[in-house]
Amino acid sequence: MSTLTLRQAPPERLDLSGLTPARLAGLSEAEAARLPIGTSRRGLVLGDCFALSLDGTEDLRIVGGSDRLDRVGAGLARGTVVVEGDVGQRLGEGMTGGAIRVSGAAGPFAGTAAKGGTIAVAGDAGASAGGALHGAMGGLDGATLVIGGRAGERLGDRMRAGLIVAEAAGDHAGARMIAGTIVAGAVGDHPGYGMRRGTLLVERHGALLPTFVETGTQDLVFLRLLAKALEPVSARFAGLARARLARRSGDLATLGKGELLTPLG
Template sequence: MSVLTLREAPPERLDLLNITPLALSKLSEAEAAKLAVGTSRRGLTLGDCFSVKLDGSDVLVIEGGSERLDRVGAALSEGSIRVAGDVGQRLGEGMAGGTLTVEGHAGPFAGSGATGGIITVRGDAGDHAGGAVYAAKAGLDGATLVIEGRAGDHLGDRMRRGLIVAGRAGAFAGARMVAGTIAALGVGDNPGFGMRRGTLLLGSHGALTPTFVETGTHDLVFLRLLARSLRTLSAAHADIAAGALRRYSGDLATVGKGEIWAAA
C-alpha cells in the first residue's frame, strides 16, 4: 500500500490528475516527489505538500484531505485510491476503472464523465455530482457513483450512462438526462427537468414540472431486478424499488422517454 500524507493545508489548489497507483508504481519516491501538482506560479510538487511512501502496489491511500485537492482519481483506470478526508472539485472526472473512496466530503462535479469503476463518497457532495462540466457533452458515462450523504443541486445533470445512488439531493436532480439510473432517498423540486431518457427512483421529491404525466402503479420485473442490484449498495434504496411505486413519464417537453418512479 502506497501512502501520501498531507503535511498541512495546501496554500493553493492542487491538481492530482496524474497521481494514480499505476503512475506511481513506475517511479521511485524521489521521482514521485518531483511531480508537479500546483496550479499557480509557485510550481508546487507532490513532495512539497505530501510525505511520500511507495511500495509499487495498486493501492494508494491519501492521508489527510482538503477541499483544495482537485481531480483526485481522475486518471484512475485500475487499482484503488482511498482518501482519509475531504477532496475538492471533479473527483474521479473521466475515471475509467478501479475503485475510488472518499471518507469525507467532495466538491462539485464528482464523477463527471467517469466511464467505469466505482466512486464512493462517505460524506456529502457538491452541486453537479455526476453532471457535465462546462462545455462537456455528458456527465456520468458508465461508472457507479455512490454518495452516502447529501448531494447538491443538478445531481446527474446530462448523465449519459451508469448508476448514481445518493442519500438526498437538491433541486433539478436528473436534469437533461440522456440515459442511466439515479436512485435517491429524496430530492428537491423539478427532478428530471428536460430529461430525454433514463430512470429516477425517488423516495420523495419536490414539485414536478407539468410536463411529467402520471401513468399509475406497476409491478414490473425491471423493478425487482433494480431492487436486487441496489441491495449490494444500499438496503434503503433497494427497499424503495421493492415497495409500492407511482410512475411518471417525461419530460414531454423533450423526447419524453424518461421515467420517475416515486414511492406511492
C-alpha cells in the same frame, strides 16, 4: 499500499490527476516527489505538499484531505484510491475502472465522465455530482457513484449511463439526463428537468414540472434487476425498488422517454 500524507493545508488548489496508483508504481519516491501538482505560478510539486511512502502496489491512500485536492483519481483504470478526509472538484473524472473511497465530502462534479468503476463518498457532494462539466456533452457515463450524504443541485446533470445513489439531493436532480439511473431519498424541486431518457427513483420530492404525466403503476422487470444491484449498496433503497411505485413519464418538453418513480401513497 502506497501512502501520501498531506503535510499542511494546501496553499493553492492542487491538481492530483496524474497520481493514479499505476503511474506512481513505476516511480521511485524521489521521482514521484517531483511530479507537478500546482495550479499557479508557484510551481508546486508533490513533495512540497505530501510526505510519500510508495510500495509499488495498485492501492493508494491519501491521508489528510482538503477541499483543495482536485481531480483525485481522475483517469483511474484499476486499483484503489482511498482518501481520509475531504476532496475538491472532479473526483474520479473520466475513470474507467477501479474504486475510489472518500471518508469525507467531495466538491462539484464528482464522477464527471466516469465510464467504469465505483466512487463512494461517505459525506456530502457538491453541485453537479455525476454531472457534465460546463460545455461537455455528458456527465457520468457508466460508473457507479454512491453519496452517503446530501448531493447539491443538478445531481446527474446530462448523465449518459451508470448508477447514482444518494441519501438526498437538491433541486433539478436528473436534469437533462440522457440515460442511466438515479436513486435517492429526498430531492428538491423540479427533478428530471429536461431529461430525455433514464430513471429517477426517489422516496420523496419537491415541486414537480407540469411536463411529467402520471402513467399509473407497472410491474417492471427493470426494477427487480435494480433492486438486486442495490442490495450491496443500500438495503433501504433495494427495498424501495421492490415497493409499489407510481410512475410519471417525462420530460415531455424534450424527448419525454424518462421516468420518475415514487412510492404509492
